Amino acid sequence: MIHPTRPPGQTSPMALLFVLGITFLGFMPAGVAGIVTVDHALGVATLETQPERVVSLYQGATDTAVALGIKPVGMVESWTEKPMYQYLRAYLSDVRMLGLETQPDLEGIALLDPDLIVAARNRHLAIFPLLDQIAPTVVIDDVYEFKPLLSLMAKATGKKEQGLCLLEHWQARTLDFQSRIRKKLGSAWPTEVAILSFRADHARIYYGGFARSVLEELGFLAPAPHRQKGWGIKLTSEESIPAMDAETIFLFMEDDPAVQRTYRRWSAHPLWQNLKAVQAGEVYPVDPITWNMGAGILAANLMLDDLYRHYRLRDPLPEVLDAC
Amino acid sequence: MSKTLVVRGAADQWSVRIQPAVLRICLALAALLCLSALVSLSLGSYPTTMPQIFQALSGAENLHGIRLILLEIRLPRILMAILAGGALGLAGLLLQGLVQNPLASPDVVGITSGASAAAVFTLWVTDSAGGTPLLVPAAIAGALAVTVLLVMLSWRGGVSPTRLVLIGVGLAAGLSAVTTLILVVSPDATAMSAYIWLTGSLYAARWSDIFGLAPVVIGGLAVAIAVARDLDLHALGSDLALALGSNLNRQRLVHLLLAVVLAGGAVAYAGALGFIGLLAPHMARRIIRTGHMGLTLISPMLGGLILVWADLAGRVLFIPRDLPAGLFVAGVGAPFFVYLLYRLRRKS
Numbered sequence: 001m002i003h004p005t006r007p008p009g010q011t012s013p014m015a016l017l018f019v020l021g022i023t024f025l026g027f028m029p030a031g032v033a034g035i036v037t038v039d040h041a042l043g044v045a046t047l048e049t050q051p052e053r054v055v056s057l058y059q060g061a062t063d064t065a066v067a068l069g070i071k072p073v074g075m076v077e078s079w080t081e082k083p084m085y086q087y088l089r090a091y092l093s094d095v096r097m098l099g100l101e102t103q104p105d106l107e108g109i110a111l112l113d114p115d116l117i118v119a120a121r122n123r124h125l126a127i128f129p130l131l132d133q134i135a136p137t138v139v140i141d142d143v144y145e146f147k148p149l150l151s152l153m154a155k156a157t158g159k160k161e162q163g164l165c166l167l168e169h170w171q172a173r174t175l176d177f178q179s180r181i182r183k184k185l186g187s188a189w190p191t192e193v194a195i196l197s198f199r200a201d202h203a204r205i206y207y208g209g210f211a212r213s214v215l216e217e218l219g220f221l222a223p224a225p226h227r228q229k230g231w232g233i234k235l236t237s238e239e240s241i242p243a244m245d246a247e248t249i250f251l252f253m254e255d256d257p258a259v260q261r262t263y264r265r266w267s268a269h270p271l272w273q274n275l276k277a278v279q280a281g282e283v284y285p286v287d288p289i290t291w292n293m294g295a296g297i298l299a300a301n302l303m304l305d306d307l308y309r310h311y312r313l314r315d316p317l318p319e320v321l322d323a324c
Numbered sequence: 325m326s327k328t329l330v331v332r333g334a335a336d337q338w339s340v341r342i343q344p345a346v347l348r349i350c351l352a353l354a355a356l357l358c359l360s361a362l363v364s365l366s367l368g369s370y371p372t373t374m375p376q377i378f379q380a381l382s383g384a385e386n387l388h389g390i391r392l393i394l395l396e397i398r399l400p401r402i403l404m405a406i407l408a409g410g411a412l413g414l415a416g417l418l419l420q421g422l423v424q425n426p427l428a429s430p431d432v433v434g435i436t437s438g439a440s441a442a443a444v445f446t447l448w449v450t451d452s453a454g455g456t457p458l459l460v461p462a463a464i465a466g467a468l469a470v471t472v473l474l475v476m477l478s479w480r481g482g483v484s485p486t487r488l489v490l491i492g493v494g495l496a497a498g499l500s501a502v503t504t505l506i507l508v509v510s511p512d513a514t515a516m517s518a519y520i521w522l523t524g525s526l527y528a529a530r531w532s533d534i535f536g537l538a539p540v541v542i543g544g545l546a547v548a549i550a551v552a553r554d555l556d557l558h559a560l561g562s563d564l565a566l567a568l569g570s571n572l573n574r575q576r577l578v579h580l581l582l583a584v585v586l587a588g589g590a591v592a593y594a595g596a597l598g599f600i601g602l603l604a605p606h607m608a609r610r611i612i613r614t615g616h617m618g619l620t621l622i623s624p625m626l627g628g629l630i631l632v633w634a635d636l637a638g639r640v641l642f643i644p645r646d647l648p649a650g651l652f653v654a655g656v657g658a659p660f661f662v663y664l665l666y667r668l669r670r671k672s
């Protein structure tokens with residue numbers, strides 16, 4: 001359920017107000033401790049105390065809350081493995097479920113009496129005014145921006161150190177991965193990879209989204225025809241298989257008989273057998289949850305774990321939650 | 325007939341006739357509507373009791389959370405159900421009178437399809453699974469554009485109801501193909517939002533929406549009351565209506581425009597709700613049989629009632645999931661539609 005950003009919006013009057021506010025704060029005496037203002041996609045949130053009751057309204061925010069050591073008081077249900085993804089379950093017992101990410105239970109949110117709500121512009125724009133009346137609400141622009149989300153939530157929850165630790169750990173891991181894979185692949189690096197997905201009635205090529213942004217950060221390239229704006233494309237006919245080609249293919253699909261049928265049909269097609277990646281044996285199924293739906297720092301780390309394993313590289317750094 | 329109340333304009337440009345019996349039915353329905361609204365106001369995933377509601381409404385400070393839920397979440401939603409349901413019920417009545425066919429409704433002549441295609445297109449272009457402020461103007465523009473096209477294509481020295489319906493059905497089919505195409509190219513979350521909109525949902529209705537739709541519905545109802553007598557004449561057949569002095573073409577255009585504005589407005593705010601425009605006028609005809617004045621008053625109230633209950637069902641039956649009201653309207657509407665067809669066949 002990830003898709004890419006829009007072109008950046010114009011400067012909002014709220015942003016201007018925020019700048020004015022900052023200027024004004026410069027003249028204020030020090031000691032108004034406890035008040036934090038957080039700039040976000042739809043304005044500025046003012047938090048008077050360190051929030052303890054956090055409500056997460058999308059998958060990436062739930063993942064990030066766990067990474068920051070916060071157990072939300074309310075969260076929306078996951079897209080698969082309902083009600084929540086396996087990799088987060090151990091940290092989220094007895095959290096109140098608030099329905100679907102696209103239309104969360106507003107009364108349920110109010111009932112929890114939260115002191116911080118985390119939402120996404122491309123999910124909750126219409127309900128933002130209501131959310132903000134219930135509790136200070138911080139909004140990220142797009143659901144797959146896991147690093148800006150981490151900084152935003154770390155600031156809003158007063159867990160800046162933990163946030164910084166997670167970011168530095170991520171930075172260290174990406175650098176380590178890059179140097180190792182460069183050594184391993186030699187002149188074959190950087191390699192071109194395609195991200196594909198199969199559904200019950202169609203197949204997809206992802207041009208953008210969470211997995212692509214992580215792969216890009218690691219230095220992987222997209223095949224030239226995949227370097228496009230937009231989240232990607234839905235393919236309904238096997239005749240489009242040649243458009244999927246790359247040196248390596250990562251593909252994810254749900255564990256569903258109808259989806260498996262589509263995959264079997266497409267992968268049995270002569271055009272599929274002609275793909276470079278197929279002939280070189282470079283087609284790898286990956287987990288749709290960590291590669292596409294989790295969309296937080298923990299999911300990104302799990303994705304990186306997959307890549308270390310996949311390229312048989314030594315992974316010297318500690319697991320993310322052990323490191324921070 | 326001596327008991328009929330009649331109010332006339334100075335030059336007899338308009339007149340309103342109403343019988344006391346109809347007035348009594350109207351009052352009873354209004355009471356039922358208020359009662360339903362109160363029931364809906366008291367139910368939700370946040371438990372509230374009646375005494376709490378009255379305390380909160382009378383302004384008790386310590387009930388801030390409950391006031392927020394009642395006044396900002398539930399009340400706008402209930403008012404939106406009444407307004408949108410009412411507008412659709414009235415639009416359906418006008419269209420059925422216009423085309424002299426009991427199966428006409430805003431979704432059949434392409435008004436809803438025009439609004440839907442425009443709305444889904446807007447959601448796709450702005451990539452907003454979370455809604456966009458452009459949705460309402462886009463849906464209204466879509467409904468109006470389709471109507472202009474409809475009248476232009478079906479105009480042959482005048483408005484022929486049969487041509488209007490046939491061309492409307494054709495336009496609706498073409499537009500639904502456009503809608504499907506856009507859904508296919510949309511990302512998942514946007515498509516999911518679009519599906520919810522296409523089903524018709526009052527989720528997160530706000531006061532600003534109420535203030536946008538209320539003038540349309542109240543103004544539309546006032547005009548509909550003023551022109552209700554024309555529909556009585558049209559019901560006699562176009563020859564007799566012409567002989568009795570009706571300016572058929574002009575009146576048909578007025579009714580069509582009125583129906584478009586009402587249905588377009590409702591659909592823009594509440595999504596592509598089907599069946600209310602079909603159901604409410606037929607229920608009204610079961611209750612009274614005395615001409616279009618009574619029907620004009622009762623159809624919107626019934627439309628409002630249907631939507632208030634459908635939305636309540638969607639809100640509370642599957643907590644914490646908030647299901648679109650359109651599902652439950654269709655759940656009642658579809659069997660009724662089949663029953664209607666069955667009865668028509670037996671009559672003929």
